[in-house]
Amino acid sequence: MKLALLSDIHSNVQAFDTCVADATARGATQFALLGDFVGYGANPSAIVQRVMTMVDAGAWAIKGNHDDMACHVPTATSVPTRGEITAAWTHAQLSESERAFLDALPLTHQDGSLLLVHASADSPERWRYVYDARGAAASLAAAVGLSADSRYVFGGHVHEQTLYYQGRGHDLLRFMPTPNVPIPLPPHRRWLATIGSVGQPRDGRAEAMYALFDRDASALTFVRVPYDHSAAAAAIRAAGLPDFFADRLARGE
Amino acid sequence: MKLLEPGATLDGFVVDACIHSGGMAHIYSVHYATTATSGPSDPGFPMAMKVPRMTAGDGAENIVGFEVEQQILRSLKGSHVPRFVAAGDLTRVPYLVMEYVQAKQLQHWLDEARETRRPLDPATIARLGEAVARGVHSLHQQNVVHHDLKPANVLIRDDGSAVLLDFGLSYHGHFPDLLAEELRKAIGSPTWMAPEQVVGVRGDPRSDIFAIGVMLYELATGELPFGNPQTSGGLRQRLWMDPTPPRQHRPDLPPWMQEVILRCLAPEAAGRYASAAHLAGELANPEQIRVTERGTRSKGTSWRVHFKRWIKAVGMAYKPSPLPTVQIDEVPIVMVAVPFKGATDVTLYSLRAAAQRSLGSRAGARLACVTVISPSETSGTEAAKSEASVHTRYLELLRQWAQGIDTEKHQLSLHVLEAGDVAQALLDYARGNQVNVIVMGAATHGLALQRIVQTVPMRVAMDAPSTVILVKAELPFSALA
Ligand SMILES: Nc1ncnc2c1ncn2[C@@H]1O[C@H](COP(=O)(O)OP(=O)(O)OP(=O)(O)O)[C@@H](O)[C@H]1O
Ligand SMILES: [Mg+2]
Numbered sequence: 197m198k199l200a201l202l203s204d205i206h207s208n209v210q211a212f213d214t215c216v217a218d219a220t221a222r223g224a225t226q227f228a229l230l231g232d233f234v235g236y237g238a239n240p241s242a243i244v245q246r247v248m249t250m251v252d253a254g255a256w257a258i259k260g261n262h263d264d265m266a267c268h269v270p271t272a273t274s275v276p277t278r279g280e281i282t283a284a285w286t287h288a289q290l291s292e293s294e295r296a297f298l299d300a301l302p303l304t305h306q307d308g309s310l311l312l313v314h315a316s317a318d319s320p321e322r323w324r325y326v327y328d329a330r331g332a333a334a335s336l337a338a339a340v341g342l343s344a345d346s347r348y349v350f351g352g353h354v355h356e357q358t359l360y361y362q363g364r365g366h367d368l369l370r371f372m373p374t375p376n377v378p379i380p381l382p383p384h385r386r387w388l389a390t391i392g393s394v395g396q397p398r399d400g401r402a403e404a405m406y407a408l409f410d411r412d413a414s415a416l417t418f419v420r421v422p423y424d425h426s427a428a429a430a431a432i433r434a435a436g437l438p439d440f441f442a443d444r445l446a447r448g449e
Numbered sequence: 450m451k452l453l454e455p456g457a458t459l460d461g462f463v464v465d466a467c468i469h470s471g472g473m474a475h476i477y478s479v480h481y482a483t484t485a486t487s488g489p490s491d492p493g494f495p496m497a498m499k500v501p502r503m504t505a506g507d508g509a510e511n512i513v514g515f516e517v518e519q520q521i522l523r524s525l526k527g528s529h530v531p532r533f534v535a536a537g538d539l540t541r542v543p544y545l546v547m548e549y550v551q552a553k554q555l556q557h558w559l560d561e562a563r564e565t566r567r568p569l570d571p572a573t574i575a576r577l578g579e580a581v582a583r584g585v586h587s588l589h590q591q592n593v594v595h596h597d598l599k600p601a602n603v604l605i606r607d608d609g610s611a612v613l614l615d616f617g618l619s620y621h622g623h624f625p626d627l628l629a630e631e632l633r634k635a636i637g638s639p640t641w642m643a644p645e646q647v648v649g650v651r652g653d654p655r656s657d658i659f660a661i662g663v664m665l666y667e668l669a670t671g672e673l674p675f676g677n678p679q680t681s682g683g684l685r686q687r688l689w690m691d692p693t694p695p696r697q698h699r700p701d702l703p704p705w706m707q708e709v710i711l712r713c714l715a716p717e718a719a720g721r722y723a724s725a726a727h728l729a730g731e732l733a734n735p736e737q738i739r740v741t742e743r744g745t746r747s748k749g750t751s752w753r754v755h756f757k758r759w760i761k762a763v764g765m766a767y768k769p770s771p772l773p774t775v776q777i778d779e780v781p782i783v784m785v786a787v788p789f790k791g792a793t794d795v796t797l798y799s800l801r802a803a804a805q806r807s808l809g810s811r812a813g814a815r816l817a818c819v820t821v822i823s824p825s826e827t828s829g830t831e832a833a834k835s836e837a838s839v840h841t842r843y844l845e846l847l848r849q850w851a852q853g854i855d856t857e858k859h860q861l862s863l864h865v866l867e868a869g870d871v872a873q874a875l876l877d878y879a880r881g882n883q884v885n886v887i888v889m890g891a892a893t894h895g896l897a898l899q900r901i902v903q904t905v906p907m908r909v910a911m912d913a914p915s916t917v918i919l920v921k922a923e924l925p926f927s928a929l930a
Contacts, residue, residue: 359625361625361627363625363626363627363628363629363630363631364513364627364628364629364630365629365630365631365632366631367631369625369626369629369631371625371626373623374622374623374772377623379623379624379625380520380624382516382539384539384540
């Protein structure tokens with residue numbers, strides 16, 4: 197099975213369509229959509245429609261914090277976060293049934309040795325960031341608690357492509373992958389990967405991120421694909437959303 | 450795992466014989482247990498199976514090196530490694546099946562010199578060193594650093610080429626390093642390990658150049674430059690200590706050989722050759738090596754200098770290194786094809802300018818200036834046409850052409866090749882010398898004929914193993930009247 201993993205799409209149709217086409221061309225046989233379908237970007241409804249169609253066709257999908265926020269818009273605080281600014285707008289863009297679909301998504305998906313979660317398996321509903329070896333260790337340990345079979349924990353949320361693994365020492369080590377190179381992840385070890393963001397990369401480069409896991413060969417490829425980010429930015433401006441959300445796409449921040 | 454007897458089978462392979470019984474593993478020659486109707490067929494070359502002594506049951510710790518070797522050998526291509534055939538499941542029966550390479554260990558030359566009490570001649574040492582360096586560079590080009598080069602892990606084929614074995618301590622820049630630890634430790638064999646490896650740096654291709662330096666030192670003198678230290682203090686000595694100059698052990702050794710060996714053994718990686726291909730290029734042309742004080746010195750470094758370096762070394766700590774390919778791409782080997790027959794001054798000028806641009810602004814690139822002459826030029830009997838004098842004349846022309854190229858910053862070498870087929874000679878040189886960029890004239894006068902006869906630049910551009918820059922003859926504005 198060739199599993200395509202896409203996360204943090206953030207209403208970016210241009211990036212999403214490019215990644216889905218790229219994964220299909222590379223022979224993906226199963227799609228896993230790891231949440232944060234909406235928020236920040238210009239086309240929440242179009243993305244949710246695509247996700248619904250894909251799920252009908254057998255794709256796996258789980259919920260992200262922005263999907264949750266779009267269903268249950270936080271009551272305005274005095275200084276709203278960037279996410280909160282677009283949550284109310286997104287809420288209004290989505291139909292009743294689209295919101296119901298998002299709200300009903302599970303927080304994790306287990307398939308044999310594979311555990312998928314948007315943020316951390318350690319209390320998924322608290323959306324903890326896995327940005328270092330300690331966070332990764334907590335998520336991995338929690339995944340093993342959920343199912344002793346767990347070998348691979350794949351998630352998004354941090355908008356960066358990173359691999360955590362066990363070296364010779366006690367602690368997990370962090371590895372920054374080279375894009376588009378298959379990395380062997382043998383199943384006798386445990387692995388945690390943050391697969392990056394389709395619609396809003398934040399590592400200083402504009403190319404969309406996703407990952408491809410060849411389960412038969414036990415190899416994970418962190419993919420980068422160029423997409424039309426100026427069209428995505430133009431759509432954000434046209435929707436009347438703050439310029440900041442448009443500008444950051446070209447800079448990958 | 451205990452020794453397998455001839456005839457024993459493992460995962461469809463039949464053991465013929467045990468060919469090596471080492472501390473960590475047994476090596477067997479094997480063939481497929483193929484029946485007429487089923488099973489995989491012969492890969493077309495003899496096979497060797499490496500089976501570690503310990504199994505997964507002995508603790509996963511010990512088997513990591515074997516896991517690393519399986520992963521890295523599987524990823525490697527080219528003629529300088531045994532071809533990968535199969536790997537056993539680490540949790541069940543760990544083994545590795547690869548091409549059996551018909552070749553002699555580099556150790557053989559050391560043993561022979563010791564037994565016959567006849568030191569190896571410098572030309573042989575240079576030939577062996579060049580072969581090893583070429584093999585090592587091909588690993589670096591694939592983002593792999595060997596980290597355990599030693600005479601038992603290097604094979605030399607009858608044709609003189611090297612095959613590298615034993616990737617149990619190797620590093621692949623594209624894969625998570627399974628041997629790494631939060632607290633970095635020295636990983637390698639003490640005798641050949643580079644100083645930065647001692648402090649836990651993994652992944653610097655120049656660490657392999659240091660190990661080649663230790664092997665060259667052994668081949669040249671029969672001695673070890675840093676002994677075989679058993680303690681971490683002894684191991685740290687090489688962070689600050691220069692070894693005894695090889696010529697002190699063996700005064701008949703040419704200064705160029707000492708220059709090369711000591712440069713490989715520089716305590717700081719930046720003091721060594723910038724890439725293994727650079728080292729190979731030097732050993733291929735000993736007569737063009739620039740010998741400095743390092744090559745002629747006959748006394749060891751003073752205790753004052755050593756003491757200062759020792760103080761500095763105390764603070765030497767782990768620094769991560771960039772990807773091997775990123776490092777070697779910064780110091781390319783540029784080959785420029787310089788024509789002398791019918792070439793105008795403008796062409797020669799433009800070629801030099803393009804070559805200089807291709808060397809880049811960073812120090813360390815190497816420029817190989819090549820001219821191809823036709824065999825008929827040296828075929829005559831008259832003295833003026835003798836091969837030696839024709840070559841000398843062209844070398845002088847190349848030397849003049851290359852004036853103005855910064856030889857402090859970049860290594861320079863000059864080559865006169867004799868061949869009827871110019872394009873083929875250039876391509877062969879580029880392949881054999883791991884050239885990254887070929888600079889040559891565009892021969893625009895041939896463009897009209899291109900569909901009918903391929904010009905030399907067209908043929909080179911089509912078959913080249915590297916980037917090709919075709920230069921149009923142009924004078925700078927300042928030179929135009
Ligand atoms: N593919 C091969 N083709 C030919 N000979 C081989 C091959 N692999 C190994 N050998 C022989 O076996 C020897 C040991 O191989 P290798 O270095 O891979 O094992 P090792 O575990 O390091 O052994 P040791 O413990 O003795 O160092 C080599 O020096 C070589 O002579
Ligand atoms: Mg060995």
